Amino acid sequence: MNKKNLYLAVSVISCxxxxxxxxxxxxxxxxxxxxxxxxxxxxxxxxxxVYFANxxxxxxxxxxxx
Numbered sequence: 001m002n003k004k005n006l007y008l009a010v011s012v013i014s015c016x017x018x019x020x021x022x023x024x025x026x027x028x029x030x031x032x033x034x035x036x037x038x039x040x041x042x043x044x045x046x047x048x049x050v051y052f053a054n055x056x057x058x059x060x061x062x063x064x065x066x
Contacts, residue, residue: 004058011051018044 021041027034 007055014048
């Protein structure tokens with residue numbers, strides 16, 4: 001699998017997880033601590049954006065080579 005395609009797949013999966021957390025009503029339990037659900041949502045959104053930005057960067061570099 002091409003690295004570019006892997007970045008796209010991870011960004012789509014993390015976007016789906018982010019959308020799934022939009023239905024969570026209250027605080028999230030992580031490692032025994034109560035964490036704000038908005039912090040979890042923000043982390044997944046950032047992860048989605050980083051991987052999609054990497055995909056776009058690799059796609060742009062691939063187009064320059066051609």
